[in-house]
Amino acid sequence: MLAVVGMGGIGKTTLVKKLYHEIHADFKKSSFLENVKENNIVEVKKKIIMDLCDSELEDPTTYLRCFQECWAKMKVLVVIDDVKETQIIELLGEDIDGIKRSENGSRLIMTGRNWKDFQNVILKDGKFQMDGLNEQQAMELFSWKAFRQPTPPHDFASITNEVVDACQGLPLSLEVTGSWLFTKRNPQEWKEGLSLLKNAKPFGGDCIENDKLWGRLKISYIDLAYEEREMFLDIACFFSEYNSKFERGVTVQKALQIWKVPSQYSSMSSLQNLMDRSFVKVNDKGNLVMHDQLRDMGRRIVKEASNHKYREQSRIWDKEEAKEVLFNETVTSNIQAIWLPENLQLPEEV
Structure with a gap:
């Protein structure tokens, strides 16, 4: 077991991605779980079981048994990126020693910003501290x-x-x-x-x-133009695949259809400038992605603009805050967009 630790923006995800792509072929099965901290833990469990066991996780209560069986039977590689301590226990179980004792060559790599999230799970010689570039x-x-x-x-x-x-x-x-x-x-x-x-x-x-x-x-x-700043905040709050509220992320084409600016050409030009300025990237699936530090900064900008009063935010992405605003009729003229949770039954007057 290895924990890669360092502050956000230092390149932990880039490092473990490169390592994963170089060595995953040496394992029977492998799973890369990105930005776990910001994802629904049940969905993370479903992905790991599909990757390792080639089966659907019908009942979340059976997850640990399925995972531990796959871990024991096969040589597997699991990378858990940006995880916190409570999630480690939920994903690996209380018997962490069972994972450590694997004798079939299985490997587990995790990344996070704080060593304290790992120190009760991984021995100190399993810590890799990332420093800045020379x-x-x-x-x-x-x-x-x-x-x-x-x-x-x-x-x-x-x-x-x-x-x-x-x-x-x-x-x-x-x-x-x-x-x-x-x-x-x-x-x-x-x-x-x-x-x-x-x-x-x-x-x-x-x-x-x-x-x-x-x-x-x-x-x-x-230093961005107004339209570019607005696009950046939309991506940070809703569109980025790392935290997307859409099932399969948002492609460039889908985003251009959503944005209401003078013309599609100007939309594409603005988005291209965001990419040229390293604020946004497009992954191999064609989805918009953003570094989690840029995402967090964008969300903080939205919060600070409303003095941290979510009812006055320009964008609301938290599902509980969205419910509170919609069900209590507190929608204000400041709100430009709200993410609606799946299966949310709206009041008739909304």
Whole structure:
């Protein structure tokens, strides 16, 4: 058992995905469970049983028995990405030692932001602490995004060093900042951008690592056009496959049909700019995806705009808040979109 630990945006998911694709062929069965913390645990259980046992999970109460049987019988690989302690117990059972004692070559890899979520499950020698990129790696990643080459031009070398230092070796910060500065070729604009990065205040009020990262990411968000910012918030709250309320995620074509802007061409241009700026990506299924730190930042922007009063938010994605707003007739003019839970019976007057 291995736990990959590090702050959000440092590249844990990218690392375990690459490892998974390199070694999964060596196992009889394998399962990659992404962003577990934000997903319905019953759906996660269904996926793992389908992946490992080739069968539907008809009764959730039989999950642990099915999982433990598959784990014991076959050499399997399971990757559980972004998980918290309570979910670990629910997915693996109380008898974690049974998983540890596997003698058939099965392997379990988990990722998370806090070691405390794993320390009661995994021995300390099973901890892999991820740190930021080293100086050379950070410079190369940033340069590809900002200059489309592995090193900066000579006349930008000095200020590039300062910008890379301000990003603190975090791949997500380097990508988004580099993509933002790619659009700026005036040295004065870079100096102004560097000043913003150095003076970025924690976004959310707490001097914790997530809030510091969000403070830097928000600089690039503010620089977007109005329509692009609105699209970004829609994706963060509803569309991203990592947290999609739609059964199979949202494709580019479906998103363009939903957005009401002057023309489909302008919609596509705005979405393309979000992709060029590293805010949004399209996965191999054609679905819109977003890094969970960008998603969380987008949701915080929506909450802070309403002073954390969900009835006044522009977007409501939490099902309990959606029920409260709809059933108690508290819909306000601020609300642009609400996610309706499946099988929700609405009052006739709504």
